[in-house]
Amino acid sequence: MKILDGKKSAESVFDEVEREISILKEKNLRTPGLAVVIVGEDPASKIYVRTKDRKAKKVGIYSEVIRYDKDISEDELRKKIVSLNNDPKIDGILIQLPLPEKFNSWDILDLVDPKKDVDGFHPKNLGMLMLGRRKIFPCTPFGVLRILDDYEIDVTGMNCVVIGRSFIVGKPMASMLTNRNATVTLCHSRTKNIADIISLADLVVAGVGKPGFVKSDMVKKGAVLIDVGINYLDKEEDVAEYCTEDQKVRFKKKGYGITGDIHPDAFKKSGYYTPVPGGVGPMTVAMLMYNTLHLYKINSGLI
């Protein structure tokens, strides 16, 4: 088993983006701009948004965070998105999910100009992705491909099993792997005999939010295991069951442990695996920076 070090891969993306932006600055060109819109007080969202803003600034991206109280009217939110669509400083607009329940998230996400859709969630961009006509890829599955590339893992002809059919991870991940010539099975909560299906996989991507969902006896020896789950555990017995030794130490120090959807024992049978944390997580933010720069280049006619 070999660790796929997402922190290291993410650093290489940050470096790449920072270097490209420094060249733009040397040439006195405008730098790429990212706007993140957050509505309400979801604690995890607030942390994510802060991380995104900090990282963006660090690599030289012009970054704005627009924070709204959950009581904002839909009209005001819509107007803001339209004004960002027309703002020449902004190349990427990210609507932090989840939005408060009173909003129809689709209606709001659809307002983002596909040319500034830095998350790649607009139907037009997802359709382009399905067609293999790349424009912009959702950050998390894009991060998975980048890690695989960094470790020279070619998925051509591999049997890949993607668990979870969200539009954020599972569905675009399945399409992207198909377009890279993998044979992909997309599993979800209604899948029967999931253990049998996983047992045939050369590569597993798990994103269901259930600790220990993929068990050691399900996986084929030597498989590549990609863990997109992030689960916070605060009970000692859960930590004992689902966490690695590192995480057990964290639990003792901080009172909580973090684990993914794949049981640590399964990693021992794997060829490669992404740890949680330090695997796919850091890649998501890195690819957001990559996408912001990428949209900047498209919209400036540089590519």
Add this chain to the structure above:
Amino acid sequence: MKILDGKKSAESVFDEVEREISILKEKNLRTPGLAVVIVGEDPASKIYVRTKDRKAKKVGIYSEVIRYDKDISEDELRKKIVSLNNDPKIDGILIQLPLPEKFNSWDILDLVDPKKDVDGFHPKNLGMLMLGRRKIFPCTPFGVLRILDDYEIDVTGMNCVVIGRSFIVGKPMASMLTNRNATVTLCHSRTKNIADIISLADLVVAGVGKPGFVKSDMVKKGAVLIDVGINYLDKEEDVAEYCTEDQKVRFKKKGYGITGDIHPDAFKKSGYYTPVPGGVGPMTVAMLMYNTLHLYKINSGLI
């Protein structure tokens, strides 16, 4: 084994569309309009276009066929599509594929207003389909779902194997089956161990254009076999190998036989199967009529 009679299912769709249009006529409302654009002299395309036009007129759809010589300039073709986008008589625009090689088909297809994209090939509509936010479905996979519905075959939890990853059949079919709670594996030319994968399938959709590709010993007893392939055979030995008794008779009369991608012996092991011809084929035209009416209803604010 039980035949899934596509001719009968198609007739029920034609009847449904015709009945709805007759009500529009009674109310002195405009009838739905379809424009089919064909460029060049591809013989199969010419037959398809004639069938579509004839069927449209039969069910009461206003139908225009715009025929261009292969030498038409891209500019002229683009202008025509833009004028059809703005034509209030037209609800659905179909660009018959393949276009002559000098055209970039994507560029041309992208010009069709997603609101008039009767084939459902516009990236925005494919993205909506991936997201399960139905607007319009490509006709062939939509026809497959309709046959399954007519025979009350519920795919929830089924292992479905889709062979072929075209944007016309395989990719949208896989998404549509996923959204109906099936577990879907999308196979293609780079898939290894395809026999093993097919052997686990409760339902197989084959669309690769290779006679006898799915063999009897690959399929599970009782599986649902959906054959989207249409292959014309003119050699006696091929007809002997790949055709049903009916097709052997056709060969003797007409000098050619028609067969799909699934070997006739496999049908004998199936629970249900679609014959070729008379299975999925007639459904494609039927769903085109359905989609034209559906777009009319959306664009007229009736649904």
